[in-house]
Amino acid sequence: MRPALLPALCLAITAAQPATAHFLQAIPSADVLPDGGPVTLDLTFTHPMEGGPAMEMVAPARVGVLTEGAITDLAPALTARKVDGATAWRLTHDLPAPGASVFFVQPQPYWEPAEGKFIVHYTKVVVDSFASGEGWDALVGLPAEIRPLTRPTGLWAGNLFTGVVLKDGQPAPFAEVEVEWVNDGSVAAPNDAFITQVLRADANGTFSYTMPRAGWWGFAALLEADAPMTAQDGAQVPVEEGALIWVQATDMGGN
Template sequence: MLRNLPQLLLTAILFCSFTVSAHFQELIPSHDIVSTPSESRLSLSLKFTHPMSQGPLMNMARPVQFGVVGPEGRQDLLASLQPQSIRGAQTFNALYQIKRPGDYLFYVEPAPYWEPAEGKMIVHYTKVVVDAYGMEDNWDAEVGFPVEIVPLTRPFGLWTGNLFQGVVKRNGKPVPFAEVEVEWRNDGSVTPPADPYITQVVRADANGTFSYVMPKAGWWGFAALLEGKKTMKNPEGKEVAVERGGLIWVFTRDMK
């Protein structure tokens, strides 16, 4: 048994290194703010990955929902999704033409993802807000997801170092002391010095409100991860736990 100890320790270390990076459903638009007509044709990228670690990419099945809440009401955009293959994993892209001033809340409900390493199904309800022509009329709108982060800070026009605040809700009600994971979408310029730097973790207060100061320019993902109250069948037909996450993406810029 003792002779196998080094191998067992190595296996444990490799397992921990694999699981320390958080899963994040990405929903990234080509522009977070549309100021001119030349920027009005948005490209949206949907990937399921570990953003700070720059991968690996997980294979995405076709989402259950994909749409936008904007000046023209709620629109179903599921038919606009185009599958892409990146390093053998399926991702999706979509194009959307902005026609009117206002705030556009894009959202996706991905198909449940089976994570055998954690023994659970994962569903990350994800959204991002794009402002068009400075209307700023609906940035705190709610999709109505089972788990959702409602921003208290306007989720665009943010400088590096700004404080972002949101409320974690489950079925429309704040979740006291919810845990929120935070990751920066790494562009390759940062190498985390240790595993705890990959995923930041904050706890909401008794009213479900959390706060985080973003220290670097780029896309930031906030993920409130709650254990589902109901189980779900995994691909083998076994009833397993479900992680339901509410995610929001925001973009920061350096002040120059």
Template sequence: MKGPDAMRQTTFTLFAAAALTAAAAPAAAHFQEIIPSADILTQDTGPTVDLDVRFTHPMEQGPLMDMAPPTRIGVLADGTVSDLTDTAQPREIDGRTAYTLSHTVAMPTDYVYFVTPAPYWEPAEGKMIVHHTKVVVDAFDAQEGWDALVGLPVEIEPLVRPYGLWTGNVFRGIVRKDGEPVPFAEVEVEWRNDGSVTAPADAFITQVIKAGPDGVFSYAMPRAGWWGFAALVEADDPVANPDGDMVPLEEGGLMWVNVRDME
């Protein structure tokens, strides 16, 4: 039987090992961002929206990951998809490549902006990552078209209008893969930290929820700002990593939602 000193030493050793493992482990919650300068365009904002596209860890405010030129950037409006890929311009942030673009709306309707980034190799997880990401911008109080589907391989269909939301409102959506609901899909949620919040433990950085049998999930957003919802699904077929080895592909369907304090 171990004495008190031996038990304390064993406990300390276990905690020390766990701490070293946690310190060595990279942050796993990658989020593709496509953040507009405004989610509601008015006479005051004007008809042009600027979009910031980066691959990062939003709650931790980084680090950023290098982005290769996106495979596709576009916008769905009034039933028509327009390609904006060639308008995206690279920019350097902390030595990493991100992208920015501007788009001027042509009519009062809802604009669903989306990006499919180039596959990203994550050696720590042994998989390639592609997060198909979208955000909705309302133009001049149209409030029509916010639930339109782009047709991305993995996509969140909003069941709540994703703008004009107050802090504490609940966001609900359906996780779809190839257009069909994904039962019990895992959805990661992060707040785009403005530096005002420090997570008291790692479990607070990324919220994790599961959809129901119909692919529907819900989450109440407790703080003003941008919230990212990442539905993570493994692709049916593996893909080649930069070394030519066949590895799993994580396909994410992401959606960004902005909420504001009621003042």
């Protein structure tokens, strides 16, 4: 093979590799608190199905919780920690009253050089205090957000989760949704096609997915922001806005 062809061939091979999905994990210590009380939320920027590695995460631009229509700023509760040598975050918050609370995170924009764009995934997870079953579909009002149509707490493995992708509060037709499971090391993907499940919402922005295994599942709807951002070289580049929700499925055997 002539040396002059090597750079072009290497570029073609690189371009042919499937992109690895980035997920901002927002995983609480429990999705249901039967007796209320404190819940710990771990924030990690990582590749869930591959078990990592975690990536460096700067302090979020915004982190809070929506409870009974009121938003509480949780930024003062954040503490830094290390996961795979990268910075991640943790907070603890008390839920003394019955009802669902929607924890949400707006990360700082992440520059993805392989795709030539910034990524901002607005992430949320619902925790139900005293197993009330109320308030689980409350919306934070994020620029990109998933409205759950299935209660996102107290779900069994095998349950169907359904949600609506919203952009600026309106359904986003035919949005692409990536799905990954937080791998505990018990599953090896047969090949790269199995790492990230991909589906598309319908004309009303609605999607459904059956969670086949117990554990935490992330649903990330990928949208393009209306306005670009300025890259380090001064170029105007697109911004991927993600609407991400985390849902736990529990095995009926109790595992």
